[in-house]
Amino acid sequence: xxSSITSIDVKDLDLNQVDLIQQHSGKVQLxxxxxxxxxGCTGRAIPLAYEFQLQxxxxxxxxxxxDFTNREGTKENIKAIFTSGEIPFPIYIDQHHQVYDQFKAxxxxxxxxxxxxxxxxxxxxxxxxxxxxxxxxxxxxxxNA
Numbered sequence: 001x002x003s004s005i006t007s008i009d010v011k012d013l014d015l016n017q018v019d020l021i022q023q024h025s026g027k028v029q030l031x032x033x034x035x036x037x038x039x040g041c042t043g044r045a046i047p048l049a050y051e052f053q054l055q056x057x058x059x060x061x062x063x064x065x066x067d068f069t070n071r072e073g074t075k076e077n078i079k080a081i082f083t084s085g086e087i088p089f090p091i092y093i094d095q096h097h098q099v100y101d102q103f104k105a106x107x108x109x110x111x112x113x114x115x116x117x118x119x120x121x122x123x124x125x126x127x128x129x130x131x132x133x134x135x136x137x138x139x140x141x142x143x144n145a
Contacts, residue, residue: 003120007019013078013091018092024060028114029059030113031064032064033099035073036081045109046081053088062090063089067097073093078091103120109126111131121142
């Protein structure tokens, strides 16, 4: 896979422009492309992202809410999926699903594992056990390389 990424342009929850490649230069990133209306995303993938954040504290974990027609993310509806009202890791907004399209996502949830040098190491679709195992092994091989 290992293709170099020049930028990942998203908005933070206050709608400020952020380039995730520039912001986290030199760090491994695990990005979750999701949508609030996806039950696999909110029920399995987001808790899994939190689990990976705890297990791999040196990795930047973040979620990217991809907006689709009538399924747009706002600060309020994104925060509302968390029972505590607190967001456990950064969440960004992908207006007009540009990042989703940039990485040719198969659907949501789509995971992107990006090396510290800004290369796409793995892109994995799904949130069930097979995807979880593939993601775990990819993280282990990248972190322990």
